[in-house]
Amino acid sequence: MTGLVDLDELARRENEQTEWKENVADVDNVVATLSAFANDLQNLGGGYVVCGVREEKDEHGFPRLRRIGLTSNRLKEIEGSVLGLCRTNVSPPITPLVEEIEIGDPRLRILVFLQPATGSAHTFRKRSDGAKHYVRVSRETREARNGTLKDLLVRKGALEPWDRRPCNGATEAELDLIALREFLQRMGRFSAEQGVAPYLSPDYPLSTLVPSLLVAEPLTGVLRPRNFAVLLFGRNPQRFIPGAVTMFSIYPGTDRSDRHAERHELDGNLVEQALKLKELLDVQSYTAYDKADPKAPNAIRYPPNALYEALGNALAHRDYELVDPTRLTVFADRIEISSPGPLPTGVDIEALRAGNAPPKWRNQALAWFFTRLQLAQGEGQGIPTILRAMREEGNPPPVFDADQIRVVVTLPAHPRHAVLRDLRAAEQALVLGDLERARSQVEGVLDRDPLNFRAVQLFAEVHQARRDSAAVAAWARARLDELGGLPSQVLLALGEAIGSEQTTDEGRHLAIHLLDRAATGRLQEDTVRRIVLALRRAGDDERAFSLLDGQLLARPEWASNPLMLQLRGDTLIGMARRCREMATKPEVAPTTRARAWREFGSYLDRAEHDLRAALVLSADTRLREQITNSIAVVDQLRQEERPPEDAEPGAADGDTR
Incomplete structure (x- = not known):
């Protein structure tokens, strides 16, 4: 006994390094675990197999160890069998250290095998099976297969990394020398005197991290381009590496159920693909402007740096031995970038999500070129760059997922763009007449952002189409104190929706209040016309005239605008009708009726003046027809009514004629 092992200390450690055995029913399993510790795929330094200890749980559910022990005969039997198999059935052989630990009972001891990590990739041939490589995955010993086996062999130097291997079947002629020269120029490594010839030598490494582009076959001496050279500079990389293809898809919705997707299949060398993909991604990285947000009025849908880094990582670090x-994939609310192959061995997904994963290159030569060509950040900077760019632009954090098939990074769109998507859907539903869907969409936006300008405006338009002025009135009354900050166009839309013919007197008062708020500041011609028409529909011709008259005084150029003159003429006709209504009420005092008749005539005269001026100025046939009809209304009003004898025009308060 050497005192190398402290069981209490082992119990506190991570169990990836320790295997607990009670009776050792299968010696092969012990040797397989020892060979896995020697292979040390997780870079833990080796591990322990402890025989004669049972794992249990205490009354609180926490793990604890019960020291069972082994008899002397059983201990010697296990030790001899294990060490014998380590010499004869493990290749290269391993020699674990052995420790015996007393447990208080002189008849029993615990047997511990200590196996340090080695520099070789060991196989173990069970007595009932062929030779296999074993590795530790969490607390289990498993056979190394597929990508795990390749990682192990590369790690131990038994297999060259894939990107450095010769590309089977390819020759020097496969390389596009013009593309090679262009990329060398971009990296500042091209010499016009030497040309590209030095780079075609198998003895000319590009750096200490990147070997030569070509390698000579050991037996024939034929020069073969390495896999990374074919990917970067090959004329037709897909001929030799079928998986070197990128699929770029755009779906209008949030999943793949929509049949009307836009798809691009990109081939050629990786640099060409990367540059084309950057162009396609740039289209998705547009800006949404919100003047209501003074701190950040511009919100970019996706930060370009995040897109480029995720793209560079996907192309440089994927597993090209897979044909996928x-x-x-661009969705309405996110972009998903899927890279075939699992995470490189030793990269923890949680550390990756936090941006703390140590640098790990699957394809070191590819990554080196991508960095030099400014298609990706330097070593270990890609994921932190994505996280920082998304955070600084106000986007939700990226989502990283990984399994044995692929690594996926999902970049959510800026929330403002999600709102825009929903509003566009509501607009589309409205123009198609699907009013219930439009209502549901826009109310969903208002639930998240109650005073979103466009959502409020669209809410008013939808309910106006539904002839539901009461819903708009109820919404506006509940937020009356907050509506002052809305733009004139939004207040106008609310007033138009509330002040319809079906509304109540209370609704008309609310509509007029909103339209009054909308009629402030310097207004565009179209806005003035809409406010005037809405006020007239709400039954307030006087306010409509006051607004229009004030705008015409403030804008002298509008005095020759036939549309504005026609509108003022029609508003004066409305005011004349109100005067006539008052003048014909018998319960009204005679002097008031007389005054109303005088104003009636005055308004008609002014209306006719504006309308005839508009008729002269207008060259539009339809507008001239409308103006002519309005003039006919003036003439008809003059002929329809005559003042009664007790209210002759001119009789007014104090008039003694």
């Missing part, structure tokens, strides 16, 4: 393409 790299996939970039």
Whole structure:
């Protein structure tokens, strides 16, 4: 006994390094675990197999160890069998250290095998099976297969990394020398005197991290381009590496159920693909403007730096031995970038999500070129760049997922763009006459952002189409104190929706109040016309005339605008009708009726003046027809009514004629 092992200390450690055995029913399992510790895929330094200890749980559900022990005969039997198999059935052989630990009973001891990590990739041939590589995955010993086996062999130097291996079947002629020269120029490594010839030598490494582009076959001496050279500079990389394809898809919705998707299949060398993909991604990285947000009025849908880094990582670090393409999929609310192959061995997904994962290159040569060509950040900077860019632009954080098939990064769109998407859907539903869907969409936006300008305006338009002025009135009354900050166009839309012919007197008063608020500041011609028409529909011709008259005084150029003159003429006709209504009420005092008749005539005269001026100025046939009809109304009003004898025009308060 050497005192190398402290069971209490082992119990406190992570169990990836310790295997607990009670009776050792299967010695092969012990040796397989020892060979896995020697292979040390997780870079833990090795591990322990402890025989004669049972794992249990205490009354609180926490793990605890019960020291069972082994008899002397059983201990010697296990030790001899294990060490014998380690010499004969493990290749290269391993020699674990052995420790015996007393447990208080002189008849029993615990047997511990200590196996340090080695520099070799060991196989173990069970007595009932062929030779296999074993590794530790969490607390289990498993056979290394597929990507795990490749990672192990590369890690131990038994297999060259894939991107450095010769590309089977490819020759020097496969390389596009013009593309090679262009990329060398971009990296500042091209010499016109030497040309590209030095880079075609198998003895010319590009850097200490990147080997030569070509390698000579050991037996024939034929020069073969390495896999990374074919991917970067090959004329037709897909001929030799079928998975070197990128699928770029755009779906209008939030899933793949929509049949009307836009798809691009990109081939060629990786640099060409990366540059084309950047162009396609730039289209998605547009800006939404919100003048209501003085701190950040511009919100970009996706930060370009985040997009480019995620793209560079997907192309540089994927597993090209798989035939699946790299996939970039644009949805209405996010972009998903899927890279075939699992995370490189030793990269923890939680550390990756936090931006704390140590640098790990699957394809070191590719990553080196991508960095030099400014298609990706330097070592270990890609994920932190994505996280920072999304955070600084106000986007939700990216989502990283990984399994044994692929690694996926999801970049959510800026929330403002999600609102825009829903508003566009509501607009589309409205123009198609699907009023219930439009209502549901726009009210969903208002639930999240109650005073979103466009949502409020669209809410009013939808309910106006539904002839539901009461719903708009109820919404506006509940937020009356907050509506002052809304733009004139939004207040106008609310007033138009509330002040319809079906509204109540209370609704008309609310509509007029909103329209009054809308009629402040310097207004565009179209806005003035809409406010005037809305006020007239709400039954307030006087306010409509006051607004219009004031705007015409403030804008002298509008005095020759036939549309504005026609509108003022029609408003004066409305005021004349109100005067006539008052003048014909018998319960009204005679002097008031007389005054109303005088104003009636005055308004008609002014209306006719504006309308005839508009008729002269207008060249539009339809407008001239409308103006002519309004003049006919003036003539008809003059002929329809005559003042009664007790209210002759001219009789007024104090008039003694």
